[in-house]
Structure formats: C-alpha cells, structure tokens
Amino acid sequence: MKDRQLMPTISPDPSLRSPTQETMGQILSSAGYTDLYRLVEAEGLPYFPRIDAAGDVELYLVFESVEEFSKATRDELSIDWKTYRDKLFAVVWTLTDPIEPLGFPIAFDIGEERERYMALRLVQQPLTWIHHLAFQEGQLIHIYSETVSFSPAERDQVYRMAERLFADNDKEQSHCSAAGDEEIREEELTTVDADSLGDSTLLESGVAYQFDYAAMEQRHGEEHAQVLLMEALNRALLVMRRHARSDVRSQSFIVWVAKAPPYLSMIVTPGMDHLFEVVHSAEEEANPFTRFFLTLPDFVETRELQPLAVGAYPIIRSEQGRPLHLELTETFQRRLKTLFDTYWPATPNPYE
Numbered sequence: 001m002k003d004r005q006l007m008p009t010i011s012p013d014p015s016l017r018s019p020t021q022e023t024m025g026q027i028l029s030s031a032g033y034t035d036l037y038r039l040v041e042a043e044g045l046p047y048f049p050r051i052d053a054a055g056d057v058e059l060y061l062v063f064e065s066v067e068e069f070s071k072a073t074r075d076e077l078s079i080d081w082k083t084y085r086d087k088l089f090a091v092v093w094t095l096t097d098p099i100e101p102l103g104f105p106i107a108f109d110i111g112e113e114r115e116r117y118m119a120l121r122l123v124q125q126p127l128t129w130i131h132h133l134a135f136q137e138g139q140l141i142h143i144y145s146e147t148v149s150f151s152p153a154e155r156d157q158v159y160r161m162a163e164r165l166f167a168d169n170d171k172e173q174s175h176c177s178a179a180g181d182e183e184i185r186e187e188e189l190t191t192v193d194a195d196s197l198g199d200s201t202l203l204e205s206g207v208a209y210q211f212d213y214a215a216m217e218q219r220h221g222e223e224h225a226q227v228l229l230m231e232a233l234n235r236a237l238l239v240m241r242r243h244a245r246s247d248v249r250s251q252s253f254i255v256w257v258a259k260a261p262p263y264l265s266m267i268v269t270p271g272m273d274h275l276f277e278v279v280h281s282a283e284e285e286a287n288p289f290t291r292f293f294l295t296l297p298d299f300v301e302t303r304e305l306q307p308l309a310v311g312a313y314p315i316i317r318s319e320q321g322r323p324l325h326l327e328l329t330e331t332f333q334r335r336l337k338t339l340f341d342t343y344w345p346a347t348p349n350p351y352e
Helices: 034-042 066-072 113-124 152-175 213-220 222-241 288-293 330-343
Strands: 047-051 057-063 078-084 087-095 102-109 128-136 139-148 190-193 206-212 253-260 263-269 299-305 313-319 322-327
Touching: 034 047, 034 057, 034 128, 034 139, 047 102, 047 113, 057 066, 057 087, 057 113, 066 128, 066 139, 078 102, 078 152, 087 113, 087 152, 102 113, 113 152, 206 213, 206 253, 206 288, 213 222, 213 263, 222 263, 222 288, 222 313, 263 288, 263 299
Parallel strands: 057 128, 190 322
Antiparallel strands: 047 057, 078 087, 087 102, 128 139, 206 263, 206 299, 253 263, 253 313, 313 322
16 A cells, blocks of 8 residues: 555546637537536536546536526635545635635545546646536536636645545555544644744734724623624635635735724734735725724724734734644743834833
C-alpha cells in the first residue's frame, strides 16, 4: 500500500465532447453526449464531476428546469472543501447567503484512483469549468457555463486533506480500522498563541466598526447583544471564506475587539479597500464586514485606526482562508503594554 502514489495517472477518453459557448441555450444531442445522458438519465445524478477529453476535470449541475436554475444561482459560484469519513467533498455553493446557503456536495472517494485524480486535478488545473444543465422531457439543455479557480493556499489545503484520507485509507486496508468521524468537517480549527503574531502585523491599521453597545445591552441584554455581534461576524467570515474570488478567499487579516463604553468596536486589519468597491450594489462585490455590521441597528460609524491605539485585543486571525482562534496569554498582555508604551508614550496605557 505504501507504494501507491497520491496522484494517479489516468488516460482520458479523447472522444468525449463537452458543452461550449456555442451550445449554450441549445439542446445537447443524445448521440453526441451519450455519457452525459447516461449519467443524468440512467444514473439520475443531479451533480457530478467528469474527466474531459483533455484530462481536465469539469463539474456539472443538473436542474429540473431553466426556472429552477434561475432560482438556485443568484450569486457567483464558489467551492468549499470538506471531509466525511473516507471521502473528500467539493461543495459547490450557488447561494452564498449565510442564512439560507445552497450547496451541491460532490464526493470523491480518495481510495479510488479515478476519483482521487479528479479531486486533485480540480485544484491543479488553472480553471475549472462548471456546466449548468436542465433535464426536461428527456432532453439535456445547456443553460450556462462558468469557471472557478483555486489559490495556492486552497490547493495546499485540498492536498493536505487528500493525503490524510489517503493515509487513513491505507491503514484501513491494512488493519481494517474503523471509519472516520461521523460528521462532515473541514480542516480542524486551530487555537494559536496570539504572541506568535509579529509586531508589524499587530501595528497594522484597519477599519473599526463602532456600535452603541450600551444601547444594545439595554435593548437585548448582555448575552443576546454578544450573540448579535458574533452572528454578524461569523456571517462575514463565512462569506470571506466562500467568496467567488480567490484573492478574497486567500486574504489574511485579524479581527480585533475594543471596548470604550458606551461603545464597542470590531476592527479588521489590514484595510481591504483594494479588494472591494467602496459602494457597490452587488453583494458579491461588497465588503462582507461592511455588509453585515452596517445592518445592525446600533451601528454608529466606521473609522480608520490602529487597534493598539485604542486598547483592542485580537480574537481571530485568518491566514490564507484558514481561521485561527487567538489565545490571549499574560505574556501577550505584557507585550501589548510594551508596544503601546513604545509608540504612544504620552498616552495612558489601556493594557495596564
């Protein structure tokens, strides 16, 4: 088993045809696309991967009608990777609304060479085509096609997941070990010491979202006020992680919290003006933090500032799309105090 290679060699079928720009809006002939009709009609697959004639992997989403496609695909697509038992899943999200997301989970059995090839080739190739089809009255209609791409960090993430599943699969075949976890999961969420952050990172400026926290507590109570803020934060983080653009998904940043009664600030560093339009009507082009924080009734204003200057504490770090919980230790507290004294010596130190 140890001699098996993670990335197998696959011989593609050069006779296969794929939908093109010319076939959009057209019925795909059963004679020219026999394998697609078999997968959709005979096997009843509503979404699946396929190796094309060149050896690249493309994804298919099949809807009951063109109308169903319109309802289910309001946002730009993104792909999220998860594991379940011995399988790797590419979840194609067509609605990024964190309240009612819509995802199509495509499974890859890492123990099977062909499926392992498809999973790894998906993140290797420069672009991945996703074809939207409708199956009506026994005919396949090519509705629309679009592409997604993966950042180097996402490719590394998928390879780590595949390597772990591949190793587990070998152990199962050798020792008949039990199946993996009973839930779909991503890479394990890690807690790291905040003291691992460099000084230059801690001294970055960013955007502070300020809330009248006293009014929130009076209206909702302390516990529910915290829940409202954390729900908005988690939604923003979710949209960042599942964003259609890889440069957004791979952006590294820190979320800080600062209290200066009656206000509370959620601060994101560094600023992300280079990623998003300041004002944009399309949700996929809006800053997710602005999108969710500004909708809270007790939001007051945004300000550009350095978190250290107002006594803020970092709580979450995102590195290339991977969220990390930051542990605040006494050593880190002393370090914040020293940094503040160094850069703002004439100001009372909020970290004392």
